[in-house]
Amino acid sequence: DFLNALDEVTPAFGVAKEELEQVVENGIIHFSPSIDEILRSGELFVDQVRTSTRTPLVSVLLHGPSGSGKTALAATIAQASQYPFMKLLSSDSMVGFSESQKVAAISKIFADSYKSPLSVIVVDGLERLLDFTPIGPRFSNAILQTLVVLLSRRPPKGRRLLIISTTSNRPILTDLGLAESFDAELRIPPISALSSLVYVLDEVELFHDRAQRDMAIGLLQQAGFDSNDETRSRLNIGVKRLLSVIEMSRQEPEAVAERLTTSLMGLGM
Amino acid sequence: DFLNALDEVTPAFGVAKEELEQVVENGIIHFSPSIDEILRSGELFVDQVRTSTRTPLVSVLLHGPSGSGKTALAATIAQASQYPFMKLLSSDSMVGFSESQKVAAISKIFADSYKSPLSVIVVDGLERLLDFTPIGPRFSNAILQTLVVLLSRRPPKGRRLLIISTTSNRPILTDLGLAESFDAELRIPPISALSSLVYVLDEVELFHDRAQRDMAIGLLQQAGFDSNDETRSRLNIGVKRLLSVIEMSRQEPEAVAERLTTSLMGLGM
Amino acid sequence: DFLNALDEVTPAFGVAKEELEQVVENGIIHFSPSIDEILRSGELFVDQVRTSTRTPLVSVLLHGPSGSGKTALAATIAQASQYPFMKLLSSDSMVGFSESQKVAAISKIFADSYKSPLSVIVVDGLERLLDFTPIGPRFSNAILQTLVVLLSRRPPKGRRLLIISTTSNRPILTDLGLAESFDAELRIPPISALSSLVYVLDEVELFHDRAQRDMAIGLLQQAGFDSNDETRSRLNIGVKRLLSVIEMSRQEPEAVAERLTTSLMGLGM
Amino acid sequence: DFLNALDEVTPAFGVAKEELEQVVENGIIHFSPSIDEILRSGELFVDQVRTSTRTPLVSVLLHGPSGSGKTALAATIAQASQYPFMKLLSSDSMVGFSESQKVAAISKIFADSYKSPLSVIVVDGLERLLDFTPIGPRFSNAILQTLVVLLSRRPPKGRRLLIISTTSNRPILTDLGLAESFDAELRIPPISALSSLVYVLDEVELFHDRAQRDMAIGLLQQAGFDSNDETRSRLNIGVKRLLSVIEMSRQEPEAVAERLTTSLMGLGM
Amino acid sequence: DFLNALDEVTPAFGVAKEELEQVVENGIIHFSPSIDEILRSGELFVDQVRTSTRTPLVSVLLHGPSGSGKTALAATIAQASQYPFMKLLSSDSMVGFSESQKVAAISKIFADSYKSPLSVIVVDGLERLLDFTPIGPRFSNAILQTLVVLLSRRPPKGRRLLIISTTSNRPILTDLGLAESFDAELRIPPISALSSLVYVLDEVELFHDRAQRDMAIGLLQQAGFDSNDETRSRLNIGVKRLLSVIEMSRQEPEAVAERLTTSLMGLGM
Amino acid sequence: DFLNALDEVTPAFGVAKEELEQVVENGIIHFSPSIDEILRSGELFVDQVRTSTRTPLVSVLLHGPSGSGKTALAATIAQASQYPFMKLLSSDSMVGFSESQKVAAISKIFADSYKSPLSVIVVDGLERLLDFTPIGPRFSNAILQTLVVLLSRRPPKGRRLLIISTTSNRPILTDLGLAESFDAELRIPPISALSSLVYVLDEVELFHDRAQRDMAIGLLQQAGFDSNDETRSRLNIGVKRLLSVIEMSRQEPEAVAERLTTSLMGLGM
Numbered sequence A, B, C, D, E, F: 001d002f003l004n005a006l007d008e009v010t011p012a013f014g015v016a017k018e019e020l021e022q023v024v025e026n027g028i029i030h031f032s033p034s035i036d037e038i039l040r041s042g043e044l045f046v047d048q049v050r051t052s053t054r055t056p057l058v059s060v061l062l063h064g065p066s067g068s069g070k071t072a073l074a075a076t077i078a079q080a081s082q083y084p085f086m087k088l089l090s091s092d093s094m095v096g097f098s099e100s101q102k103v104a105a106i107s108k109i110f111a112d113s114y115k116s117p118l119s120v121i122v123v124d125g126l127e128r129l130l131d132f133t134p135i136g137p138r139f140s141n142a143i144l145q146t147l148v149v150l151l152s153r154r155p156p157k158g159r160r161l162l163i164i165s166t167t168s169n170r171p172i173l174t175d176l177g178l179a180e181s182f183d184a185e186l187r188i189p190p191i192s193a194l195s196s197l198v199y200v201l202d203e204v205e206l207f208h209d210r211a212q213r214d215m216a217i218g219l220l221q222q223a224g225f226d227s228n229d230e231t232r233s234r235l236n237i238g239v240k241r242l243l244s245v246i247e248m249s250r251q252e253p254e255a256v257a258e259r260l261t262t263s264l265m266g267l268g269m
């Protein structure tokens, strides 16, 4: 059943693509120019792996706060590459695995990628793959060592590999000696401008009419969410969490704006 | 016998419902408006999971002091949902399990829930499920990592899941990096108002006559339990512990009021 | 042979009763009124479990210094209940067990108790059951978690259970988060009054004649053991250790009083 | 082969006696009155176990510096008892055993003793049985817990047991919570009086003639070994180490006195 | 399959040579005189092992910052020896191995070398072979002990062995007690002189024409990379990282110089 | 294959002798009187074990800095004894062994020695046998406990055993409680006098002619290696390391003296 377990995490190519689609559940909302820049940088790395003869391996790190959209953006870049091998490596598919099963599952995905001339692997949620807990700290050194080697190991002759990793805990990568393994880093920022927030609210059609919208904006401004200076803004929320708060507010149609504002304030921003 | 052990914790649907009923042993006594508010919030989350297309997963945390009624309230909300899959996940049914058996049992309940279009799981007593001990501290990192993933993992397409977790040790969830996994939190307060205390005493008919009741209230007031200011009140007891103290006092019919007051004072409030 | 090992610790009911008798090796000497109060309180808990419908589970903790008679008193209360299921759970019957065997043995005793409508379990020497050592500290977290759950878990419908636990190390129960599991606590004090000491000496007939007795009392008074103020008394010895010192002194018939006084002083009281 | 290993450590009764004889390799030299007192105390404990009905178990601890003669004295007391069951429990016969094999071997010796009406066990070198190392500190908690229980557990009805333990590290017994397990303690002092030293030298006939003896005593006095005040004496050596130093000196017949004095000084006394 | 795993890491001699070639992916660029000195020193050690009768074993350590070219230089020296046995020992070929499998694989390579009269082993990336992580720190003591012994153990009679080890973490070798195992050390410096940098840029033909080259040099000077004093230079980059930065810059033909300068500055030099 | 592994480490008697010869690779150079004194002391211990009836076991410790010649001297003393059983116990023959295999291999050598009336065992490199690492520190407590017992355990009746242990880390033996196990200690000093250094240079015929020799001595004096006061001398090198430095220097015939002096200075003396 260990082999069965591994089979489950190694679906056919088509399924892997579906996996990448599934994590972009609510699409990409272009609420800020930085979103486009990130996607464009991703495109460049995809090109470099395809063309350069000197660097058959490129490792990129996407980092940002919890729920800022790292997984969705990494999956979007990977899918756009149209490489013959595309794969999502995440702890979601390793629940209940022992440490050695996790090591085996991770190694297998890399071994599989070496069979394709051009591959992209999304290594999603490094801190989770490492079973990291701040108390101690505790983590799996076996998985860490496996990742350190795999993130730097040359693919076999004639094979090329792009690795896109994500983490919501950038500092521990330095502590663990994992930060040196990346050729480049991209920061995924949270939403902190009121204009971005409103962009999302409009996109998901939270409000029934303009009056409700105006009232909401008024409430948000009163709550101190309208600073233009990003570092001083009280607003600081990942797009994933924002979508969750929006859906909760939607349950009370008669008090959407109040619920939204209270929830955003309750998040301790 | 490992499989047998797992079978034991995976009873048929009907039994699961019975489990939820059993933990509300002494009913819900409405001794304070906050009880009704908690139950109403629970109803809203039940609605959100049923209706919103953007949030197929909602995780709620009920936290409060030992014996404050968390398990009974979580079970009451879950039962009221009338979802086709309702399940209580608690360490009570995992006595003697090894760490990997616990991980397997927890994973199985979530895997089972994914087979139903609409599910609710009560994850009861997080600190206990984690085998947490303040000395060290010690806990099962394997179970922690399993829970962190399961509390955030999207259910498969077309499935929706409400998770209601409880804990009497809220601070450690932050230390363990588990707090971020919840979409919302509800605090279950202890009884601190004399009026709430008397409401319960009346409900369970501790006193034989009004004279005995008046004397008891007098004694309780003398003991300093009558402050209206919640933060200054000497009274601070979970409803579960209060019911236990009441039953002990009932054994000495001739000295019920004295025994009750002394016991409440002895609890070091 | 693991199963054999478990069989050995699960004797028939009659044997269990004999076990309870055996630990009250030297009877109960009523050297102080507190002994009677403890026995009376025990009786009340026995009644509560038998009669109250709201509290089918009651957990009591007996704590006091080493050798103060905790095991003998707990066994005496349990035996007096005359419940159909009475059981002594002690590390004496788990020598050489692995951690998981201990967990299994403990769980089995509770599982057995659930088969009887009315049960009492003496959980003797908690610190020993937990394999506790102050250096580290070290203890079995698996056994601790098992005990925390079992001390609070509701028995199945229609079953009632009284748990009487003992420990000579009350403070660690708080550190380990185990203290909250008990509904009530009783302290078993050491012997600190000279009158109690003399009561025991008379009871076991250490002296051959009144002269010898008078001389011994004189010596004990000179040694500073006659303070009436308990907190200032130099005398501070558990009844079990006292009986041991008495028997040693008895070996030198010609110098009983001297030997007794010297031994009591040598114990560093 | 585990069973074979256990068989090896459980020789027939006669062999056990031989074991006890063997550790008193060089006899008992009565170099000081304290030696006789220790042997007499041992006799009294032997009597108590044989006669008292209230204390079927007595545990005694012999402690003193390395090489002070603890093992030889414990074995001498045990042998003199002439009890039907006499046994030496030492790590010498457990080399290469795993922790659980050691626990099993220890338990087996106690189980064997319970088959005889009257038994004595020499538990030799507690710190060694516990696999104790000061760095950490490290020790086997499984063996510690086994010993704590076995040193206090009542033998079955009708059986009596004397336990004589030895250690060269008395303080750690307190740290480990093992000190409370003993009913009495005897200290085995090192040799610190010049007269005792000379007594031993004469007994083993180190010197060829009186002149050599006189010169040696002169040298030892010059080296500062003649203080009569024990606490100030520079002399401080266990009899076992002293015998070893003597035999080394004996190899240089022409310079025995010098070699002896230099060696004793080199030991950093 | 453990044996299979070992077989995979023990390819025939010819393959081993190919392995050594493969890690010198981008050739050796002679950007500084120190490169030639390192290669010449390597030649001398090769001669010593071949000729001296007193030192059949020589261990050399190459250390320097991440990406400074250690592996490529060690492989180049080994290949040039033309010894009958040449082998690369690296964690790249041990992904997913357990600790004991790693120990076995390492031991096997040394055992194989003992079959050849003249051997060279490149022990590449000591910190990685040891599974070293700065947090804790954690590392495999079993692998460390194996390496300490193998780095100093005399080969069998008539066999000679040159060991070339590399590490990017020289300080931990001292902490681990591994530094004493080496007969000599060579430091591999990063690129810090602008002239060396330009040498590499020319070698890999990054620029299309002289104008572009001049502009780039100008930009680099402005950025503070032209100090001649090595210790004050802002430039500090391993040749491997430099090649990676160059290939990235090459993707934007219209802005090569800017991208190069920005990337070098972004590396926090 | 575990048994096979053990067989490999237990060669026939003749082979064991060959092992002892092999470690004295470059002979014993009598560069200082202390070498003769050490060898003479060794002879005395050999005599004591052969003749004294009171001490059938003698344990000696040889300690000194890395490469000072401990192993060669211990092997020389052992070989000179001409005892029927002579054995080298070293981690060189235990590469890849698990902890329990090491314990078994060590125990087996001692068990084998007990079959011969007169035996000598060289226990070489205690810190290595213990798998000691200063970080932590880490070491094998199982091996430590095995050695502590074996170094003190009386051989069976009629058997005599000399144990010669070596270590380059004397202080940790005290920390580990292992120092008390030895009857005597001998310090093996490094080379610190210029005369000793020159003695070795002459012995291995490094120089072609007297002129070269004079120049070398001149250079060494200039470098500060000519102090006669040992504690102030800058010279401080084990004979093993010195021989290694000499052979390196020999590779550059045209610059032997310079290379030698530079190397000795580079060793940070």
Ligand SMILES: Nc1ncnc2c1ncn2[C@@H]1O[C@H](COP(=O)(O)OP(=O)(O)OP(=O)(O)O)[C@@H](O)[C@H]1O
Pocket: A023, A024, A025, A026, A027, A028, A029, A030, A031, A035, A065, A066, A067, A068, A069, A070, A071, A072, A073, A125, A168, A238, A239, A240, A243
């Ligand atoms: N511009 C955007 N960037 C990223 N995600 C977006 C964007 N707009 C909408 N989304 C949606 O927001 C969600 C982002 O969730 P995602 O899981 O990617 O966040 P995350 O940062 O990986 O979270 P976590 O820290 O929990 O791993 C997805 O449902 C995605 O469809």
Ligand SMILES: Nc1ncnc2c1ncn2[C@@H]1O[C@H](COP(=O)(O)OP(=O)(O)OP(=O)(O)O)[C@@H](O)[C@H]1O
Pocket: B023, B024, B025, B026, B027, B028, B029, B030, B031, B035, B065, B066, B067, B068, B069, B070, B071, B072, B073, B125, B168, B238, B239, B240, B243
């Ligand atoms: N308003 C109320 N809320 C919750 N429980 C109530 C209420 N009124 C009565 N009860 C009864 O009080 C008891 C509450 O016990 P419960 O096990 O839920 O507490 P808990 O907070 O989960 O305790 P623990 O901290 O030990 O897990 C139940 O028997 C329940 O029937």
Ligand SMILES: Nc1ncnc2c1ncn2[C@@H]1O[C@H](COP(=O)(O)OP(=O)(O)OP(=O)(O)O)[C@@H](O)[C@H]1O
Pocket: C023, C024, C025, C026, C027, C028, C029, C030, C031, C035, C065, C066, C067, C068, C069, C070, C071, C072, C073, C125, C168, C238, C239, C240, C243
């Ligand atoms: N009043 C008394 N209370 C308790 N024990 C008594 C009393 N009088 C006499 N005894 C005797 O004293 C002994 C008490 O020993 P017991 O094992 O119960 O002590 P303990 O406190 O459990 O010791 P430990 O701390 O070692 O577990 C028993 O032999 C018992 O028969």
Ligand SMILES: Nc1ncnc2c1ncn2[C@@H]1O[C@H](COP(=O)(O)OP(=O)(O)OP(=O)(O)O)[C@@H](O)[C@H]1O
Pocket: D023, D024, D025, D026, D027, D028, D029, D030, D031, D035, D065, D066, D067, D068, D069, D070, D071, D072, D073, D125, D168, D238, D239, D240, D243
């Ligand atoms: N008076 C004495 N008391 C004890 N031993 C004596 C005495 N006289 C001579 N001996 C001899 O001295 C030796 C004492 O060694 P023993 O092993 O008993 O010491 P130990 O204190 O147990 O040592 P360790 O601390 O190493 O366990 C024995 O050989 C014994 O025969």
Ligand SMILES: Nc1ncnc2c1ncn2[C@@H]1O[C@H](COP(=O)(O)OP(=O)(O)OP(=O)(O)O)[C@@H](O)[C@H]1O
Pocket: E023, E024, E025, E026, E027, E028, E029, E030, E031, E035, E065, E066, E067, E068, E069, E070, E071, E072, E073, E125, E168, E238, E239, E240, E243
């Ligand atoms: N002078 C040089 N020295 C070393 N490598 C060079 C040199 N010139 C070019 N290179 C190329 O630079 C790369 C050096 O990478 P290499 O893996 O050897 O670095 P490293 O120091 O071992 O890195 P890491 O610290 O990651 O182990 C190789 O591709 C090699 O071909």
Ligand SMILES: Nc1ncnc2c1ncn2[C@@H]1O[C@H](COP(=O)(O)OP(=O)(O)OP(=O)(O)O)[C@@H](O)[C@H]1O
Pocket: F023, F024, F025, F026, F027, F028, F029, F030, F031, F035, F065, F066, F067, F068, F069, F070, F071, F072, F073, F125, F168, F238, F239, F240, F243
């Ligand atoms: N006087 C001497 N004493 C010891 N060894 C000598 C002497 N003269 C020459 N040698 C040679 O020096 C070498 C000493 O190496 P040896 O392995 O004994 O050192 P060591 O102290 O055991 O080293 P390590 O600390 O690494 O264990 C051997 O090759 C030996 O033949």
Ligand SMILES: [Mg+2]
Pocket: A070, A071, A072, A124, A125, A166
């Ligand atoms: Mg994510």
Ligand SMILES: [Mg+2]
Pocket: B070, B071, B072, B124, B125, B166
């Ligand atoms: Mg609860």
Ligand SMILES: [Mg+2]
Pocket: C070, C071, C072, C124, C125, C166
């Ligand atoms: Mg007790």
Ligand SMILES: [Mg+2]
Pocket: D070, D071, D072, D124, D125, D166
């Ligand atoms: Mg001893």
Ligand SMILES: [Mg+2]
Pocket: E070, E071, E072, E124, E125, E166
């Ligand atoms: Mg490298």
Ligand SMILES: [Mg+2]
Pocket: F070, F071, F072, F124, F125, F166
């Ligand atoms: Mg050596």
